[in-house]
Amino acid sequence: MRITQGTFSYLPDLTDEEIAAQISYALGRGWPCSVEFTDDPHPRNSYWEMWGLPMFDLKDPAGVLYEINECRKAYPNHYIRLNAYDAGYGRQTTALSFIVQRPPSEPGFRIDRQETSDRRVRVSLHAYATDRPEGDRYGS
Amino acid sequence: MTERMGFGMRSGVNGSAEAEAPADPPLPADARIDLARERADSQVDEVLDALDTELVGLVPVKTRIREIAALLLVDRARARFGIDSGRPNLHMCFTGSPGTGKTTVAVRLAELLHRLGYIRKGHLVSVTRDDLVGQYVGHTAPKTKEVLKRAMGGVLFIDEAYYLYRAENERDYGQEAIEILLQVMENQRDDLVVVLAGYKDRMDSFFSSNPGMSSRIAHHIDFPDYTGEELEAIGRLMLAREGYALAPETEPVFHDYLERRRARPRFANARSVRNAIERARLRHANRLIAEGGRVGRAELTILQPDDFLASRVFTEKAAPPG
Numbered sequence: 478m479r480i481t482q483g484t485f486s487y488l489p490d491l492t493d494e495e496i497a498a499q500i501s502y503a504l505g506r507g508w509p510c511s512v513e514f515t516d517d518p519h520p521r522n523s524y525w526e527m528w529g530l531p532m533f534d535l536k537d538p539a540g541v542l543y544e545i546n547e548c549r550k551a552y553p554n555h556y557i558r559l560n561a562y563d564a565g566y567g568r569q570t571t572a573l574s575f576i577v578q579r580p581p582s583e584p585g586f587r588i589d590r591q592e593t594s595d596r597r598v599r600v601s602l603h604a605y606a607t608d609r610p611e612g613d614r615y616g617s
Numbered sequence: 618m619t620e621r622m623g624f625g626m627r628s629g630v631n632g633s634a635e636a637e638a639p640a641d642p643p644l645p646a647d648a649r650i651d652l653a654r655e656r657a658d659s660q661v662d663e664v665l666d667a668l669d670t671e672l673v674g675l676v677p678v679k680t681r682i683r684e685i686a687a688l689l690l691v692d693r694a695r696a697r698f699g700i701d702s703g704r705p706n707l708h709m710c711f712t713g714s715p716g717t718g719k720t721t722v723a724v725r726l727a728e729l730l731h732r733l734g735y736i737r738k739g740h741l742v743s744v745t746r747d748d749l750v751g752q753y754v755g756h757t758a759p760k761t762k763e764v765l766k767r768a769m770g771g772v773l774f775i776d777e778a779y780y781l782y783r784a785e786n787e788r789d790y791g792q793e794a795i796e797i798l799l800q801v802m803e804n805q806r807d808d809l810v811v812v813l814a815g816y817k818d819r820m821d822s823f824f825s826s827n828p829g830m831s832s833r834i835a836h837h838i839d840f841p842d843y844t845g846e847e848l849e850a851i852g853r854l855m856l857a858r859e860g861y862a863l864a865p866e867t868e869p870v871f872h873d874y875l876e877r878r879r880a881r882p883r884f885a886n887a888r889s890v891r892n893a894i895e896r897a898r899l900r901h902a903n904r905l906i907a908e909g910g911r912v913g914r915a916e917l918t919i920l921q922p923d924d925f926l927a928s929r930v931f932t933e934k935a936a937p938p939g
Contacts, residue, residue, distance in 0.1 A: 537770025
């Protein structure tokens with residue numbers, strides 16, 4: 478099951494040229510970019526690991542694309558996303574965030590129902606990927 | 618049924634047609650290309666003319682830059698015939714005495730390469746050892762990479778590049794910065810142009826201890842020292858730009874001043890001329906205030922001989938050579 482988080486997630490995966498075009502748009506608006514990765518696909522997992530610090534003062538998408546490729550090399554089976562921050566509001570505001578790499582196969586989620594007091598049912602979302610320990614959840 | 622597209626959807630037909638439009642088919646083998654028009658289209662002449670009029674002397678440098686511009690234009694024409702000639706290596710090394718215009722030429726070069734489409738943005742990132750080399754283990758690589766990323770799409774100008782390598786300390790982190798630099802210069806030639814700058818003799822010893830660096834740099838350009846006449850022309854250009862002029866009787870004094878200044882140690886070519894003019898401006902302003910009274914445009918713009926004669930250069934004896 479393809480997870481759909483961030484911008485463009487209902488589109489086919491972007492090619493590197495399309496990613497570069499999005500980065501130049503972000504840089505053109507003065508938004509610094511940063512790269513993050515994770516192997517926990519849960520939708521409420523909003524804090525992904527940072528791949529280095531956000532990149533400031535860049536003029537050209539090549540620098541960001543270089544970091545994306547370095548991250549892809551180090552984590553070929555993780556989700557990787559690109560964030561662009563708009564500092565114009567005086568606080569950290571994500572202006573654009575989209576997935577630039579996903580694992581080859583995404584096993585998806587199941588719903589767990591837990592019966593609690595008074596016949597109430599709590600529902601939780603369980604990602605099959607998280608059955609395996611962090612670091613070797615996808616392939617490898 | 619009319620075809621409607623949802624928000625954010627791309628129509629397959631239109632999308633692919635647009636994507637393929639920019640890739641022109643190669644020209645037939647018997648086609649002719651007007652190089653003069655190509656040249657005019659790229660607006661490269663503006664930059665080259667500005668180089669000629671605003672920079673005095675430096676004939677070998679200008680020649681080399683014209684050659685590079687010609688090569689890139691011809692390569693563009695060749696590409697239209699579908700001849701793939703590979704991307705020329707444009708990493709450069711500028712050597713020359715202080716104040717011979719290395720940084721100024723680098724700025725112009727970035728602009729030129731941008732107009733010729735060799736680099737995407739045309740900005741110049743000027744750095745020295747401090748910006749590349751870290752202070753502790755593991756600090757250098759991210760620091761160097763950050764600078765390289767900032768320079769991508771433009772020109773990375775490394776001033777006094779020989780400081781990167783310190784022969785006396787083999788554990789110096791400079792070596793690490795050099796290695797990363799070499800790697801990026803080799804693998805990401807499409808993304809940036811590296812220009813190393815420094816004094817001739819020290820750059821030579823830097824290259825002899827880093828042969829890998831020397832062989833990856835295609836253009837070694839030497840900036841000659843300016844002659845007396847060229848320095849005068851530079852001085853006049855600077856004065857004109859700042860809205861000053863020399864009184865007729867000041868001309869010989871200015872000439873004499875530059876001659877004496879050149880003979881002194883630590884003479885830094887155009888930079889010394891700039892400093893001399895700055896000091897003359899100070900004396901000029903001080904003189905006007907001391908004299909008091911009413912002044913007109915002429916008094917405010919014309920430098921008198923006294924403004925230069927008060928200099929130390931005239932009072933001291935010729936310094937011992939050194």
